[in-house]
Amino acid sequence: MHRGGDGPAGHSGLWDPADPGVMRLPSGRLVRGRALRQGFPGGTEPTFALYLLGREPPEFPWEARWLRWPDFWLPRDRAATADALGEAWARSGTERVEVGCNGGVGRTGTALACLAVLDGVPADRAVGYVREHYSRRAVEAPWQRRYVARFG
Structure with missing residues (x-):
């Protein structure tokens, strides 16, 4: 779904760690969390994005998965979610990976915490990791925290 090209020429490499929403995982991989309702932040585009929404998003000029x-809930298809998060984590080693939802906090924070688990953070510490390194409000609902604790 939403397969785009490699993005504009000259936009190779990874995220700038100082860019808004960029979180460094313990391995050094960089991923960006984003609130889609705030529009595109400008600057470098992602090469791959994972969007977590109740309905299908519009087309993007980069490769994206929905x-x-x-x-405020959990993903409808847990197997597809585990697969998509695994893909996002794998690609974050060599590509600019973005994770986003409308507000960029609950669902995005939950997904980022799961990426932290894939990166080696113990599941019972992943929410704290994301709250420290991305947003103190990340992972809003108790069931989202439980989802992260059971992820992996």
């Missing part, structure tokens, strides 16, 4: 994930 997961049906209603606001």
